[in-house]
Amino acid sequence: MDAATLRKRPLSVKTAAGREGRTAPEAELGEPVSPSARLVEDFYIIVLMGASTPLNLPALRAGIEAQLARYPHFRSIQVTDKDGNLRWAPTTVNVDNHLIRPTLDPAAVAANPDKAVEDYVASLSTLPMDRSQPLWEFHLFDFPTSEATSTAAIRVHHSLGDGMSLLTLLMACTRSAADPTRLPAMPPLPSRTGAIYQRPRPSAGVLAIVAWVWSFVVLAWHTVVDVVGFFATILFLKDPHTLFKRVNHAETQRKRIVHRRLSLDDVKFVKNAMKCTVNDVLIGVTYAALSRYHFRKSGGETDTGKEIRVRSMLLVNLRPTTSLHACVDMIKSGKESHVKWGNELGFIILPFFIGMHSDPLDYVRKGKKVVDRKKSSLEVVFTHVAAEVIFKVFGLKAASAIFHRMISHTTISFANMTGPVEQVEFCGHPIVFIAPSGYGPPEALTVNYQSYVNTIMINLALDEGHFPDYDELLDDFVESLEHIKNAASRLGMHHRKA
Known part of the structure; x- marks a missing residue:
């Protein structure tokens, strides 16, 4: 399937009839949806990623299919068992259904491409996701902004994972821009590796034990x-x-959903x-x-x-x-x-x-x-x-x-999340910024920090x-x-x- 057949739409999303997915035979059922995931069922994560190159749709599609779509929750839907409990069930993933090229007003894009992307991403916060397929989407913008040559807005339902597991997934799906044959360098471990209340050695003395x-x-x-x-x-x-x-x-x-760069060197x-x-x-x-x-x-x-x-x-x-x-x-x-x-x-x-x-x-x-x-x-x-x-x-x-x-x-x-410490490539696209945020909590303001190389992005929803x-x-x-x-x-x- 070529790029022209990818999903194009203005500002609409197909919705499933059932809020909690369809029912399924027992043979199709996987692990239960965890209580933590059920409590954030109205929460969504949105990650903006900017690339320094134009969008290469065949490479993006192939990379997502080979890497991202193989992970359990990214190839599963939520279904209801005979007892009314929500469970994960594997399904066939058609990557093209998850790659969305929005139809934007050309005049608005020409006048202010940053605002055009920002307005579209804001519209996603009022639109549901299609629960008949895995709950993730890539919204693709193949035009330059002040920060990048092309941009992707990745929307993921929070039940697929928390920040830590999704960061792990991001690390696993990217490669070092300096050497695309290897995974990016990992953030350093904290200096303390033992338990906070680890028992002191017997030789430490009475005061240490007290x-x-x-x-x-x-x-x-x-x-x-x-x-x-x-x-x-x-x-x-x-x-x-x-x-x-x-x-x-x-x-x-x-x-x-907006962001601004801060200097990691200044913070350090x-x-x-x-x-x-x-x-x-x-x-x-x-x-x-x-x-x-x-x-x-x-x-x-x-x-x-x-x-x-x-x-x-x-x-x-x-x-x-x-x-x-x-x-x-x-x-x-x-x-x-x-x-x-x-x-x-x-x-x-x-x-x-x-x-x-x-x-x-x-x-x-x-x-x-x-x-x-x-x-x-x-x-x-x-x-x-x-x-x-x-x-x-x-x-x-x-x-x-x-x-x-x-x-x-x-x-x-x-x-506050720690990101890659060196520049990475995602499906062949050198990434120049990563800006995660989300919506769903009943609060007027969400503050999220994300480090990437030598910058920290302040992200506000x-x-x-x-x-x-x-x-x-x-x-x-x-x-x-x-x-x-x-x-x-x-x-x-x-x-x-x-």
């Missing part, structure tokens, strides 16, 4: 506090109203100066950006030290830190069937502080303090187990209602009517990092003088 015992006391106390906060959020605890809080909780609001410079982590810096940048936007738009008090406390739902991967490397190694050796795909998620309720600080580094200090506190808690494990128990005891409808109620009582969703000036919010992220980096530079100069 500190180890005390860490369990702190762990237990923090976990109890977080669990109480978890139930309070479900029952009554709501964030205060701010410019970031959705007023109308209708979940059909169109999402505008701040990390080294502050002796913290990249994640600490990014949370600090988020605090600063939201604060700049809030006080500029609201005209509210900007007294130093006065803060508004809101919260974010932070989805956390429960796989061990070494699993990405292990999974890619298995795929490399042809054992991809042994890889555990799907969703292995818990979540934490992460405080965010909107306030003005005379020292920009205070945002990073605040972020580090919050993250360090959350590391000393089993909140993420508890929420994962609680979600599965609630699902099994009360059923999907009750579990979904509780889950959405909890999210609607917070203000934003937040995530916003209620279109709520943030008409989203470009200003993106500028606030860029300017906040610049202010924090400049302050870190002055800190380094001060230390050298001392």
